[in-house]
């Protein structure tokens with residue numbers, strides 16, 4: 001029997017990379033591998049992707065029409081039905097996992113460890129608090145299932161190369177009818193790479209002045225095959241959609257290269273980029289706090305620097 | 314007509330520079346500015362707007378913690394809440410315990426909507442609303458950026474990683490707020506005076522008859538790892554050279 005159950009995140013067709021990052025967090029907890037559960041209306045393609053990851057002991061599928069969209073109130077009781085066989089239940093600390101996992105934990109009568117950033121022992125984990133201004137080592141007592149979310153930026157995805165078996169689980173629990181999925185509206189990010197998996201991310205500020213001006217950042221991003229992110233200020237101003245917000249209350253990312261154009265470096269923003277390989281800051285204010293954590297800083301006007309970079313790269 | 318219960322957690326103000334205590338037992342909170350958790354301020358603002366639209370009749374603010382939380386509740390009353398409840402305790406309250414306490418108050422008050430923040434900016438747990446919805450066996454609509462109430466249901470637009478998701482839930486339900494839901498109003502001086510006369514009920518947490526002791530142990534606290542000091546370059550040429558040097562330009 002495996003000890004770790006990981007709840008797969010997917011969009012109905014493709015497995016999200018956050019699952020491979022959870023597997024990497026699970027490795028020290030059980031060297032023999034983790035089980036991954038896929039709940040969907042059509043599981044096969046997603047399950048095959050999960051089975052191909054290393055560190056997977058078994059893929060469990062729960063195929064039901066009700067699982068077409070990840071509605072926490074519907075998914076949670078199904079997870080609980082499976083969870084009694086496990087010592088750990090893990091999900092990524094993305095909006096999917098943040099919404100679902102506490103509901104699972106409460107149904108099981110246990111607390112939850114949010115945002116595991118490192119595994120320090122079988123029952124000891126480090127997690128960030130106060131927007132990452134402090135790190136706490138928490139211990140979960142013996143005798144209770146550990147339900148946790150994994151801070152995905154802290155773990156590299158496991159490699160491919162697995163050949164796990166796929167088994168279908170038949171779960172007969174009553175599902176509530178009180179919650180209905182209506183629609184998902186995605187902002188148009190063109191063919192740009194995904195913010196959470198991109199190797200290079202460029203971020204901009206409302207100082208770009210308008211939605212149109214963000215265009216110069218998009219052009220540079222396309223030249224560099226980069227994803228585009230933003231500070232809260234830019235999202236609040238309505239220049240870019242909410243899913244582009246990086247930070248304490250947005251996405252936590254860990255690209256190899258992060259370039260901030262005209263971002264002051266508020267602590268709520270910095271906590272979202274601290275795990276980046278190299279941080280570059282371009283700001284016209286030499287005193288901006290972003291320079292305190294930047295590996296490479298350039299004091300200058302982004303309206304000069306962005307076009308010049310685009311010309312030269 | 315609908316009754317709305319709003320959670321107001323007292324937290325270290327978001328502008329305070331947090332320092333970890335030298336003995337690692339926690340962070341310094343003595344003498345620092347305390348405020349309503351920003352997401353809870355948004356929750357209260359939304360409750361007030363729902364009431365002002367005529368979709369609710371009463372807004373009740375609730376806080377769990379020490380008697381100092383009365384300050385935040387008074388601010389909530391000045392913003393426009395009709396009455397406040399303090400569940401007084403000196404214990405560290407984990408989200409599951411907070412959810413258990415809120416459930417007890419729900420039993421008594423029978424609200425149609427419970428509005429909480431998506432996360433408290435001190436523990437950054439992002440759990441309480443979801444846990445409460447589970448214990449209450451009711452719907453949850455987390456990370457809301459738009460709420461529309463009609464005929465016993467709420468249509469909620471949620472800020473998710475893939476964009477904006479809309480769900481429709483039966484009431485009663487738990488809704489948690491995201492940043493874009495609204496901009497909270499400022500409190501005016503006359504309202505602060507008026508708020509002094511509004512009812513604030515204090516209930517000792519022990520009287521609720523539930524176990525609220527923490528499950529987890531905080532073994533130690535530390536400051537986050539610092540990044541090494543970087544370099545400042547003079548122009549775009551030097552920037553490109555530095556990036557090439559690190560092999561970051563593909």
Ligand SMILES: Cc1cc2nc3c(=O)[nH]c(=O)nc-3n(C[C@H](O)[C@H](O)[C@H](O)COP(=O)(O)OP(=O)(O)OC[C@H]3O[C@@H](n4cnc5c(N)ncnc54)[C@H](O)[C@@H]3O)c2cc1C
Nearest residue numbers: 205207231232233247248249250262264266269284285302
């Ligand atoms: C509860 C809470 C949660 C939050 N969560 C987040 C979060 O998740 N993510 C987040 O980002 N923020 C978050 N914030 C907001 C955060 O505190 C800051 O307000 C925000 O990050 C500031 O964004 P900014 O740096 O883009 O804008 P500003 O602070 O306005 O800074 C703009 C910068 O651009 C520079 N600039 C202007 N024009 C130019 C130019 N032409 N060329 C070069 N530089 C220029 C200026 O010098 C300045 O440094 C949160 C706040 C709260 C209260």
Ligand SMILES: Nc1ncnc2c1ncn2[C@@H]1O[C@H](COP(=O)(O)O)[C@@H](O)[C@H]1O
Nearest residue numbers: 320321377429430432433438439440441
């Ligand atoms: N002690 C508390 N008093 C009042 N509300 C709380 C308390 N703890 C949590 N909440 C509510 O639950 C939300 C999420 O908190 P958390 O799960 O700790 O991140 C907060 O934004 C509050 O609305």
